Amino acid sequence: xxxxxxxxxxxxxxxxxxxxxxxxxxxxxxxxxxxxxxxxxxxxxxxxxxxxxxxxxxxxxxxxxxxxxxxxxxxxxxxxxxxxxxxxxxxxxxxxxxxxxxxxxxxxxxxxxxxxxxxxxxxxxxxxxxxxxxxxxxxxxxxxxxxxxxxxxxxxxxxxxxxxxxxxxxxxxxxxxxxxxxxxxxxxxxxxxxxxxxxxxxxxxxxxxxxxxxxxxxxxxxxxxxxxxxxxxxxxxxxxxxxxxxxxxxxxxxxxxxxxxxxxxxxxxxxxxxxxxxxxxxxxxxxxxxxxxxxxxxxxxxxxxxx
Amino acid sequence: xxxxxxxxxxxxxxxxxxxxxxxxxxxxxxxxxxxxxxxxxxxxxxxxxxxxxxxxxxxxxxxxxxxxxxxxxxxxxxxxxxxxxxxxxxxxxxxxxxxxxxxxxxxxxxxxxxxxxxxxxxxxxxxxxxxxxxxxxxxxxxxxxxxxxxxxxxxxxxxxxxxxxxxxxxxxxxxxxxxxxxxxxxxxxxxxxxxxxxxxxxxxxxxxxxxxxxxxxxxxxxxxxxxxxxxxxxxxxxxxxxxxxxxxxxxxxxxxxxxxxxxxxxxxxx
Numbered sequence: 176x177x178x179x180x181x182x183x184x185x186x187x188x189x190x191x192x193x194x195x196x197x198x199x200x201x202x203x204x205x206x207x208x209x210x211x212x213x214x215x216x217x218x219x220x221x222x223x224x225x226x227x228x229x230x231x232x233x234x235x236x237x238x239x240x241x242x243x244x245x246x247x248x249x250x251x252x253x254x255x256x257x258x259x260x261x262x263x264x265x266x267x268x269x270x271x272x273x274x275x276x277x278x279x280x281x282x283x284x285x286x287x288x289x290x291x292x293x294x295x296x297x298x299x300x301x302x303x304x305x306x307x308x309x310x311x312x313x314x315x316x317x318x319x320x321x322x323x324x325x326x327x328x329x330x331x332x333x334x335x336x337x338x339x340x341x342x343x344x345x346x347x348x349x350x351x352x353x354x355x356x357x358x359x360x361x362x363x364x365x366x367x368x369x370x371x372x373x374x375x376x377x378x379x380x381x382x383x384x385x386x387x388x389x390x391x392x393x394x395x396x397x398x399x400x401x402x403x404x405x406x407x408x409x410x411x412x413x414x415x416x417x418x419x420x421x422x423x424x425x426x427x428x429x430x431x432x433x434x435x436x437x438x439x440x441x442x443x444x445x446x447x448x449x450x451x452x453x454x455x456x457x458x459x460x461x462x463x464x465x466x467x468x469x470x471x472x473x474x475x476x477x478x479x480x481x482x
Numbered sequence: 483x484x485x486x487x488x489x490x491x492x493x494x495x496x497x498x499x500x501x502x503x504x505x506x507x508x509x510x511x512x513x514x515x516x517x518x519x520x521x522x523x524x525x526x527x528x529x530x531x532x533x534x535x536x537x538x539x540x541x542x543x544x545x546x547x548x549x550x551x552x553x554x555x556x557x558x559x560x561x562x563x564x565x566x567x568x569x570x571x572x573x574x575x576x577x578x579x580x581x582x583x584x585x586x587x588x589x590x591x592x593x594x595x596x597x598x599x600x601x602x603x604x605x606x607x608x609x610x611x612x613x614x615x616x617x618x619x620x621x622x623x624x625x626x627x628x629x630x631x632x633x634x635x636x637x638x639x640x641x642x643x644x645x646x647x648x649x650x651x652x653x654x655x656x657x658x659x660x661x662x663x664x665x666x667x668x669x670x671x672x673x674x675x676x677x678x679x680x681x682x683x684x685x686x687x688x689x690x691x692x693x694x695x696x697x698x699x700x701x702x703x704x705x706x707x708x709x710x711x712x713x714x715x716x717x718x719x720x721x722x723x724x725x726x727x728x729x730x731x732x733x734x735x736x737x738x739x740x741x742x743x744x745x746x747x748x749x750x751x752x
Contacts (some may be wrong), residue, residue: 205717234525
């Protein structure tokens, strides 16, 4: 019998627990559509859109370290008003939930953006965790009070699922996540990238033009698993696991830690075949469930917890 | 790709050759061996000046030539480097040309495109394949790599918009005339996108297999940022390209739209 891979996440029904993480695949409707047609993809999170258009940073903005990627793109995006048109066009073309990632720097921006984009989205993910942008992301996401205010402002203007993407670059992720949940968040996405940098030994200079960036990919998976495990111990809302998921084993690890769904980001990079990864992950999870005698994916969530 | 390093390869400028008033070729000595297939590109970084994608114009593993047109700040600074100065390279990235298809090859290079096609030309010669190289520019002072190609014994024909040398007219016009005279099974083209799209359409009408190499704003270079995507097909120039079979991209953003720095869809102007 084929195990049931459907998951229910904060009111959304996903045909598969595998989602596309924010920040990859840019703002291209063509690319998002191409990925959404993959039957193993349950939902897509868009690239983060901000209140004002941003060109992002000068190159170098990203490098492949082998064990992960280091990037400081600087959240390049056309701004929420411009992007709304593309989203409207896209939403008609895809059949799976489209979650719009927004990066507000304050409560007013959060309200405005959610109000404007509500009709073209199936949910929102608040990026309060980008480690390399001034006055955005982590700069607001490391303060529980700011997180509370921004989450509440977004909540006021949408009844659609509201995810808060949290950063590992804080002393207590649980404290930040709890503030978000108390302010009305439906789910927590964990984790965003780890603040980091690289120096070229021949140039004797930082590689990224922004000096600091965020580390993603293989290297950060154990950090992500730890944080999802911690959040599951204390929160009563669904958790979406993210960080260095490359294959079914990585995905199952996050689910056992407590994730109801998972997101794939960095692993999509690199090749045309990169987009086949979703099918491979789903196939692996299905085989795992069969081998373990489980009839559905939901039964796996949080099984690593002893209680 | 497994031999690709996860750090920059240092390279020293051996000489800087002036090609035209806007184009220079840097001859670089590599700090370590680098294998670049014809049509693949490198990300070229100079700390403080930025980083841009460039398809090399000659490469032999230890020496590499980059033919650079002054378009923006980074390219202008790179094009002005002097002997002894250093740049840092990562890559190679992308797919490169497929030179396994049987038949004769017609190479069509507009502007610096002639230089970027040279490694493909050399590879074809090595394989004993018959080639003809069309080089075009606005006038005789805008032609790039003609002397180099003559030095390499290439079978070349020239077109200039003002007729100051060779065929009087644009490359697509000249191309039409050439393929009416003799049949080529394959076309490889690099140049301004408006030119390439005309070549590709002409190939489509005549049943010629055409490979085009596209330029976009490449940021990450490794397929995740989405800056270089062709809509509506969602192909990424940096990993799915930069070389595409024209049939695969005719009717898409090719020749019409690209993304600007902020990811806005804007018209292709050149």
